[in-house]
Amino acid sequence: MAKQLGFHVDARFCAGCKTCQIACKDRSSLEVGQLFRKVVKHEEGGWVKQDDAWVTNVTAYWLSVSCNHCENPACVKVCPTGAMHKRAEDGVVMVDQSRCVGCQSCVWACPYDAPQYNPDLGKVGKCDLCADRLAAGQRPVCVDACPYQLLSFGEIDKLEAEKGGTAAVAGLADPKRTQPSLRINPPKGAINAASGRDLK
Amino acid sequence: MRPDLSRRSFLKWSAVVGAGAAIGGVAATQGGLIEGTASAAGTPAPVKVVPQQCTVNCGGYSCALQLHVQDDTIVRVDTDQMDRPGFPAMRGCLRGRATRQFVYNPDRLKQPMKRVGKRGEGKFEPITWDEAYTLIATNLDRIIKKHGNQAVYVQYASGTDGTTRTPVTRLLNMMGGYLNYYGTYSSACYNWAGPYTFGKLESNSGDDLVNSKLVVLFANNSAETQPGGGNEFYWQMQAKKAGAKVIVIDPRLSDTSKALADEWIPIRPTTDNALMDAMAYVMLTENLHDQAFLDKYTIGFDEKTLPAGAPANSSYRSYVMGLADGVKKTPEWAEKITGVPRNTIIRLAREIATTKPCALIQNLGWQRHAYGEQPVRGLPVLAAMTGNIGKSGGGPGLRDGRKNAPSISLPAGTNPVKASISVFQWHEAIERGTELRPVDGLLNAPKLDSNIKFIWNYGGNTLINQHSDTGRTHKVLADESLCEFIVVHDVMMTPSARYADVLLPDATSYERLHLGRGSTNVQGDRFYLGVPAITPLHDIKTNYEVCSGVAEKLGIGPKFTEGKTWEQWLKEAVSGVAAKTPGFPTWEQMLKDPIYRGTSTKPVIAYEAFIKDPEKNKLATPSGKIEIYSAAIAKLAQERGNAKELPAIPKYVPAWEGPNADPALLEKYPLQLLGHHTKRRVHSTHDNNKWMEEVEQQAITLNELDAAERGIKDGDMVKVWNDRGTIHVVCRVAKGIMPGVADLPQGAWFTPNKDGVDIRGNINTITKYHPTPGAKGNPQHTNLVQVAKL
Amino acid sequence: MNMHDLPLIIYTLCLQSAVGIYIVSRMAAWTETSKAKRMRHLWLVGGLGVAGVIASALHMGYPWNAVLTMSNLGTSWLSREIVLTVSFGAAWLIGLVFESKEAGNVETRNGWSVLTSLIGFTLVFAMSMIYRTTAFPAWEHASTTFGFYATAGLIGTAVVFAGQLFQKGEEEPKALLPLLIGGVAMLALQMMAVASHGAYLGTAGPEAAETAALIAGPYAVLQWARVALTAIGAAIFMPLAWRQWAQKKVTSVPALAGALIALVVLGELAGRVLFYASRVKIGL
Numbered sequence A: 001m002a003k004q005l006g007f008h009v010d011a012r013f014c015a016g017c018k019t020c021q022i023a024c025k026d027r028s029s030l031e032v033g034q035l036f037r038k039v040v041k042h043e044e045g046g047w048v049k050q051d052d053a054w055v056t057n058v059t060a061y062w063l064s065v066s067c068n069h070c071e072n073p074a075c076v077k078v079c080p081t082g083a084m085h086k087r088a089e090d091g092v093v094m095v096d097q098s099r100c101v102g103c104q105s106c107v108w109a110c111p112y113d114a115p116q117y118n119p120d121l122g123k124v125g126k127c128d129l130c131a132d133r134l135a136a137g138q139r140p141v142c143v144d145a146c147p148y149q150l151l152s153f154g155e156i157d158k159l160e161a162e163k164g165g166t167a168a169v170a171g172l173a174d175p176k177r178t179q180p181s182l183r184i185n186p187p188k189g190a191i192n193a194a195s196g197r198d199l200k
Numbered sequence B: 001m002r003p004d005l006s007r008r009s010f011l012k013w014s015a016v017v018g019a020g021a022a023i024g025g026v027a028a029t030q031g032g033l034i035e036g037t038a039s040a041a042g043t044p045a046p047v048k049v050v051p052q053q054c055t056v057n058c059g060g061y062s063c064a065l066q067l068h069v070q071d072d073t074i075v076r077v078d079t080d081q082m083d084r085p086g087f088p089a090m091r092g093c094l095r096g097r098a099t100r101q102f103v104y105n106p107d108r109l110k111q112p113m114k115r116v117g118k119r120g121e122g123k124f125e126p127i128t129w130d131e132a133y134t135l136i137a138t139n140l141d142r143i144i145k146k147h148g149n150q151a152v153y154v155q156y157a158s159g160t161d162g163t164t165r166t167p168v169t170r171l172l173n174m175m176g177g178y179l180n181y182y183g184t185y186s187s188a189c190y191n192w193a194g195p196y197t198f199g200k201l202e203s204n205s206g207d208d209l210v211n212s213k214l215v216v217l218f219a220n221n222s223a224e225t226q227p228g229g230g231n232e233f234y235w236q237m238q239a240k241k242a243g244a245k246v247i248v249i250d251p252r253l254s255d256t257s258k259a260l261a262d263e264w265i266p267i268r269p270t271t272d273n274a275l276m277d278a279m280a281y282v283m284l285t286e287n288l289h290d291q292a293f294l295d296k297y298t299i300g301f302d303e304k305t306l307p308a309g310a311p312a313n314s315s316y317r318s319y320v321m322g323l324a325d326g327v328k329k330t331p332e333w334a335e336k337i338t339g340v341p342r343n344t345i346i347r348l349a350r351e352i353a354t355t356k357p358c359a360l361i362q363n364l365g366w367q368r369h370a371y372g373e374q375p376v377r378g379l380p381v382l383a384a385m386t387g388n389i390g391k392s393g394g395g396p397g398l399r400d401g402r403k404n405a406p407s408i409s410l411p412a413g414t415n416p417v418k419a420s421i422s423v424f425q426w427h428e429a430i431e432r433g434t435e436l437r438p439v440d441g442l443l444n445a446p447k448l449d450s451n452i453k454f455i456w457n458y459g460g461n462t463l464i465n466q467h468s469d470t471g472r473t474h475k476v477l478a479d480e481s482l483c484e485f486i487v488v489h490d491v492m493m494t495p496s497a498r499y500a501d502v503l504l505p506d507a508t509s510y511e512r513l514h515l516g517r518g519s520t521n522v523q524g525d526r527f528y529l530g531v532p533a534i535t536p537l538h539d540i541k542t543n544y545e546v547c548s549g550v551a552e553k554l555g556i557g558p559k560f561t562e563g564k565t566w567e568q569w570l571k572e573a574v575s576g577v578a579a580k581t582p583g584f585p586t587w588e589q590m591l592k593d594p595i596y597r598g599t600s601t602k603p604v605i606a607y608e609a610f611i612k613d614p615e616k617n618k619l620a621t622p623s624g625k626i627e628i629y630s631a632a633i634a635k636l637a638q639e640r641g642n643a644k645e646l647p648a649i650p651k652y653v654p655a656w657e658g659p660n661a662d663p664a665l666l667e668k669y670p671l672q673l674l675g676h677h678t679k680r681r682v683h684s685t686h687d688n689n690k691w692m693e694e695v696e697q698q699a700i701t702l703n704e705l706d707a708a709e710r711g712i713k714d715g716d717m718v719k720v721w722n723d724r725g726t727i728h729v730v731c732r733v734a735k736g737i738m739p740g741v742a743d744l745p746q747g748a749w750f751t752p753n754k755d756g757v758d759i760r761g762n763i764n765t766i767t768k769y770h771p772t773p774g775a776k777g778n779p780q781h782t783n784l785v786q787v788a789k790l
Numbered sequence C: 001m002n003m004h005d006l007p008l009i010i011y012t013l014c015l016q017s018a019v020g021i022y023i024v025s026r027m028a029a030w031t032e033t034s035k036a037k038r039m040r041h042l043w044l045v046g047g048l049g050v051a052g053v054i055a056s057a058l059h060m061g062y063p064w065n066a067v068l069t070m071s072n073l074g075t076s077w078l079s080r081e082i083v084l085t086v087s088f089g090a091a092w093l094i095g096l097v098f099e100s101k102e103a104g105n106v107e108t109r110n111g112w113s114v115l116t117s118l119i120g121f122t123l124v125f126a127m128s129m130i131y132r133t134t135a136f137p138a139w140e141h142a143s144t145t146f147g148f149y150a151t152a153g154l155i156g157t158a159v160v161f162a163g164q165l166f167q168k169g170e171e172e173p174k175a176l177l178p179l180l181i182g183g184v185a186m187l188a189l190q191m192m193a194v195a196s197h198g199a200y201l202g203t204a205g206p207e208a209a210e211t212a213a214l215i216a217g218p219y220a221v222l223q224w225a226r227v228a229l230t231a232i233g234a235a236i237f238m239p240l241a242w243r244q245w246a247q248k249k250v251t252s253v254p255a256l257a258g259a260l261i262a263l264v265v266l267g268e269l270a271g272r273v274l275f276y277a278s279r280v281k282i283g284l
């Protein structure tokens, strides 16, 4: 198989600080409302009063998600102009804005909310894995931003071999949909409970 | 290779590859990407990369930023990538990374102005710098002549780094001085109470946490307060990776608990001492405590180690066993107060007592309450009972650790005025300064000769925003007959700036030369030199320029500047430290690599020498030992007549607005309101940063049960109120907060509408001005409120 | 309602109506020979098509690139839809010219109508597939396709039926019976689509469950409006109008005909607004 770049997230320790989100916004100078990387909270559990005390089993965790440069990208399939495409040499999914018609089909199709509509341009923008930085020999800005060094990127097979992880995490879509190039070391209780329709 | 990258920075990048192992193998997985393609030029390159720092007062260590500057404009913000032994990459957090929204913010002040409307109204008109200096100089001179130097006050502020603010105090010292303050809004009770137990405060350094088996965090949310890499959270994470169990005690499921907690124990705010007392009860009744340690190193735990003159049954044991008040501090007793189930208390006590070593760590949130002196001294008792003090992997039950480093300062001269008020009491000193007496907390003087008449507020928002009870503060400030003149010098049109008589625009730290010291409460002390990355925007002047200008008008220009530029002053400061500190860089070296990191990679173990030999290495307390009972507090409390509120041993003292408050008050205002430090701001800095509003909208958080009871849905606008004020703000409905507790993160910019209702969500609209009994500190987490759907 | 969805609501309703009216009107005109009767409804179809296309252009953020939208026929249902819309329009125009010039014989023209109808039929399918390939579980179901066909069929029969009624005195009541039956059948199809969608939502994960909750909760009024209005229109007003017609109570017929169109169209509009408003996306 051709080379496929992707992300690894060690979500076990993610504090949800959103530094990755801000570094990404800064790199692409994104207006409010557009997030190429976003950090989302997942909360579950409840509270019971017992005499004068509160008993709880509430847990919560954060997930940092961008475009996953899917092996089977829903966005590319639905794009009518071919603006959304998958780069052959490294599997990076990018949007060629000179072709984009702003129909937002990709926005609807992506189960990770990765393509972001830019109302000023009338076009869609998206994580391109910091292609300019890659070309300049740097890592993506989010990877370099996480204060706790929980984000990694590289060839997805090697990342998985080295760090393990899964994309089947409660709070994210069933990975069978698009085969995301994303591996997450999930926080406790988050494994194998992907949301969304089960695509058997 | 990109044209902008010098050979040195290219080598730096190679170093990044080399640091791959430390960065978790990232470089290794990249298939030689960094080196292999480095020569293939990418997008148009930034002209230069300027190493700088984030200098906001998060209490962290001023993370490294790398500003990409093109056409004199910051176009991107990068950060540190280099892990070194003991010093993980100082990667800036979201706030540091959002610097562009700070520098290029539309709220920046653009020119000097003077007030034209009523004070606080925010109506100004432009003046020249010369006019501004004259206005300040004539008023300062007039007020000192008429009221004396105690009428001059430098407002507590933390918006800029330390050396940058020295010129104000230097100038005022030359003018005969100013009224001092003691303490800080962050740590008033901590810094006041801790020394009564230990003399000088120490803590095991962060890198020692990996040696712990159990880490218990009390009111400690390092992931939000100082998210930058290498700060406290980083070391807590290392402890967890090394296999330690982490327990977090907090009314909120904080981000720290989300990321690290094996167990989260929610507790009602202001009641932590009850939890600790009950744990002590369990340890005592189950004989799990280290009596030998207590006997050898502490006084006042038992009757037999009480100092001479202490009344009978005043030891901590007697208190816990109910010998003095007839109330045994059982888990059942604590459950009623804290909301923590009795079985959890018992289990926690056993776990803490039997897991060795165990690091009990507090942070500052819990000491910003009515009796904030108590928890600060309470946790060290548990650390002593379990014999964890002086041990690697344990610790004294204080805050996270520090390593000592030389301090850097500019010559400010000495203040001829010795009188000092608590940092929290300034507005009382405006209203009735001459009535303040030592029993009120006045230090170094029997009384004040004058009320405060002149305030210099440089780089801070405590003038209204961060001080309790904005309604009352507004009234005091708006009355021009009380405080006669207010100078505000800042970068933004903050709520405090609205109260200026003369309002001056300052440079951000990215536009000026500055020298600072990363906060000392974390691993890896460091100094930094900041070189301006861009030409200052607008018609702005730095603090040194302003003070020089005012000095000139006062006829002491040459005396003030000694003919030196700001750069010369900083150079001298650096060579001063370098002369005393082997390995400290020269000015020229700092220009190249502006960050100096300490060199010690050996963990610090607090009070290690004392534990080894308590006779030879006495603590700086009156007894030389750990004072669980403090005769000094007992004496002070007697003088102040508030022994119930300020006991000689740490106790649970029910807060005036807490779960044990007056039932009628609780009926009216059933929710306890906290104002935690959110990651989206540093105090009030970045409140007007739109990227941060996107990170987390300013909102009050209610537990889902409390919200349901009030018919409130997530995202609804609600009204939050008590007798002191009303706030209209969005409501977040969450699971991760204890029922009965609400949270409105502190720091939002006070924005009253025409009815005086704050429409931004500034918690001080409803906080109370009620100094704590010992430190006379701020109790801003002590609030009862009601919330209803708007 | 999200105003950004408005262009899509108008586009899908207009084009589905156009296809429905076209196909039903061609069936009704199959055996006709007079130019006037064969031309009937054709201009309406064209008008609806044009309105729909204009609306759809408003949905695009950068319509200047519209020509590029047909470049991904391999996988993009939107590309296919656009090609089919253009083809349907072209086929309709050629058919219109044929009919107005009475070119060739009726059989040839009927043959062209069949071709055009097939294009229209496929267009409705393509339209539904656009929605079925999104990350909105509520849409990822066969009921989206059936629902779109039912919309086309229901509006098509209602409009053609009512249209015939307006042509006073020409029609034998018997000749209108197939339209009546067709209308009720399309109503049944729509109700089946609604029911199977509802059943499906319960089995399709948390987001679909949220959609179900939206339909049952805040948007219940839309759901009831679509069911009630289409049912009253097709199952009550259509037979009622037909009976009046059969009993030659001519005066009340135009009002009834107008009302039944309004009911069916409003019902379908409510359904379509609901379709968009109740979507819930997977994940983040």
Ligand code: SF4
Binding pocket: A066, A067, A068, A069, A070, A073, A074, A075, A076, A093, A109, A110, A111, A112, A113, A114, A115, A126, A178, A180
């Ligand atoms: S995450 Fe979304 S946008 Fe990215 S490749 Fe996958 S489907 Fe496309």
Ligand code: SF4
Binding pocket: A013, A014, A015, A016, A017, A018, A019, A020, A021, A039, A062, A064, A145, A146, A147, A148, A149, A150, A151
């Ligand atoms: S920067 Fe790291 S810790 Fe912070 S939200 Fe992103 S992944 Fe999580």
Ligand code: SF4
Binding pocket: B054, B055, B056, B058, B059, B060, B061, B062, B063, B091, B092, B093, B094, B095, B096, B097, B225, B226, B227, B228, B229, B231, B682
């Ligand atoms: S942790 Fe503190 S110093 Fe570091 S970037 Fe964040 S706010 Fe700035």
